[in-house]
Amino acid sequence: MHDQPHTAAPPELRGDRTIKRKRLFDAAAAPIRKRRPQTVTANPPCPSPLVKVLREYGLLEVVVSELCADDLWALANTSKALNEAIMPRTVSLNNLLGRLKCSGKGVEIRNKCHQKWPCFEASLCTEHVRCGSTNTKHETETKSCVNCKVATCDECRIHCVYQTSFEGPCDPNDPAELPNFSGFVLLQPFEQPILSPHHLNHDDSTSEPRWQDPSKSGRGPYHDQGYLDVPFHLGETAPPEYIGDILDLDLGCRSLKSVYSSSHYTSPSPVVRSLDMVAEARKVHFCDFCFGDVAPSDVAGMQEWDKITSFLPMLPSELVASKKECRCTLRTRMLDRWLCARCYQAEEDAIESFSRSQSNGGTFRCRCGNHVQRVLCLWCRGEVLEQEEDTEKADH
Numbered sequence: 490m491h492d493q494p495h496t497a498a499p500p501e502l503r504g505d506r507t508i509k510r511k512r513l514f515d516a517a518a519a520p521i522r523k524r525r526p527q528t529v530t531a532n533p534p535c536p537s538p539l540v541k542v543l544r545e546y547g548l549l550e551v552v553v554s555e556l557c558a559d560d561l562w563a564l565a566n567t568s569k570a571l572n573e574a575i576m577p578r579t580v581s582l583n584n585l586l587g588r589l590k591c592s593g594k595g596v597e598i599r600n601k602c603h604q605k606w607p608c609f610e611a612s613l614c615t616e617h618v619r620c621g622s623t624n625t626k627h628e629t630e631t632k633s634c635v636n637c638k639v640a641t642c643d644e645c646r647i648h649c650v651y652q653t654s655f656e657g658p659c660d661p662n663d664p665a666e667l668p669n670f671s672g673f674v675l676l677q678p679f680e681q682p683i684l685s686p687h688h689l690n691h692d693d694s695t696s697e698p699r700w701q702d703p704s705k706s707g708r709g710p711y712h713d714q715g716y717l718d719v720p721f722h723l724g725e726t727a728p729p730e731y732i733g734d735i736l737d738l739d740l741g742c743r744s745l746k747s748v749y750s751s752s753h754y755t756s757p758s759p760v761v762r763s764l765d766m767v768a769e770a771r772k773v774h775f776c777d778f779c780f781g782d783v784a785p786s787d788v789a790g791m792q793e794w795d796k797i798t799s800f801l802p803m804l805p806s807e808l809v810a811s812k813k814e815c816r817c818t819l820r821t822r823m824l825d826r827w828l829c830a831r832c833y834q835a836e837e838d839a840i841e842s843f844s845r846s847q848s849n850g851g852t853f854r855c856r857c858g859n860h861v862q863r864v865l866c867l868w869c870r871g872e873v874l875e876q877e878e879d880t881e882k883a884d885h
């Protein structure tokens with residue numbers, strides 16, 4: 490699914506690297522670990538001026554703010570003295586990574602995964618897919634990625650609905666004609682139209698200003714807002730759905746499949762099909778016995794499990810077998826965590842290969858061959874307890 494395998498990432502961003510770093514950090518607390526020799530005696534008597542500058546943490550921070558992760562890594566690898574000046578203890582290293590300039594990798598990944606649908610009228614159409622670090626017109630928020638800690642701008646992190654295209658009205662003097670917006674779901678390939686509140690004459694839309702062309706106005710793009718419509722390439726019709734409701738749907742007790750279904754189209758609605766695919770992929774089915782004993786016993790399985798759990802830094806490991814119930818929403822999973830596109834891909838890959846390792850050869854059975862009774866959510870490691878939807882209500 491992903492053009493760029495995670496293994497192609499520079500070493501400082503690799504998942505395994507992160508795990509190692511975490512382990513080192515944990516191990517540092519244990520008394521067995523040997524202390525490094527003091528750098529003063531290890532260094533040559535006369536360090537270069539650059540090393541001297543970078544040893545001053547305040548100056549190092551200033552230098553780092555002009556560098557991307559790759560630059561910092563290259564600089565740190567030029568000499569042992571530089572490496573020791575730049576790579577301090579884990580806490581300050583994380584701080585440094587958060588002060589880097591965003592590398593634009595997320596936008597690169599988006600451009601690889603998203604397949605642009607031909608414009609209706611190219612001359613009226615502008616694209617807005619640009620890393621915040623190269624965009625002087627826009628103020629783009631930048632934060633540390635929750636997983637790799639590297640500074641990531643809002644355009645390079647994962648969004649549930651990216652808004653990428655603006656197509657102006659044919660007659661700019663006609664106030665009744667609204668521009669067209671479109672974009673993509675997560676890193677899924679299909680472009681989907683997006684409607685602003687004004688398109689649907691939403692009650693409170695009169696108070697809000699109309700959506701603008703992000704490339705001209707300094708406003709927008711309006712990620713994760715408005716109404717999502719059927720992907721361009723599908724011939725089906727279905728009503729547009731309010732993105733806020735999709736994002737806040739409690740996936741622990743309901744599914745996009747059941748909520749957005751109707752007798753008028755194959756379930757789920759083509760509007761939410763890509764999101765439903767991603768939400769479904771997080772579920773692993775077990776029998777009652779295996780559910781209580783999920784952590785795999787074999788080494789290969791354990792490595793996969795480590796990869797997934799390394800993405801859940803907030804949750805202590807004892808929660809694995811606890812009686813936790815899944816309360817995941819797309820918003821808490823994808824938006825409330827500030828996650829870079831690369832780490833999102835790594836998470837998806839880890840989840841996919843773990844699911845495969847636990848599946849029973851494509852059959853709908855537990856890994857042990859028993860009937861499935863319980864569903865585990867790999868996002869939170871809680872149990873999914875879906876209610877049966879009554880069909881009348883679902884057919885909205």
Ligand SMILES: [Zn+2]
Nearest residue numbers: 608609614656
């Ligand atoms: Zn276009």
Ligand SMILES: [Zn+2]
Nearest residue numbers: 591620642645
């Ligand atoms: Zn960026």
Ligand SMILES: [Zn+2]
Nearest residue numbers: 634637829832
């Ligand atoms: Zn990351």
Ligand SMILES: [Zn+2]
Nearest residue numbers: 815817866869
């Ligand atoms: Zn969950």
Ligand SMILES: [Zn+2]
Nearest residue numbers: 776779855857
């Ligand atoms: Zn089983």
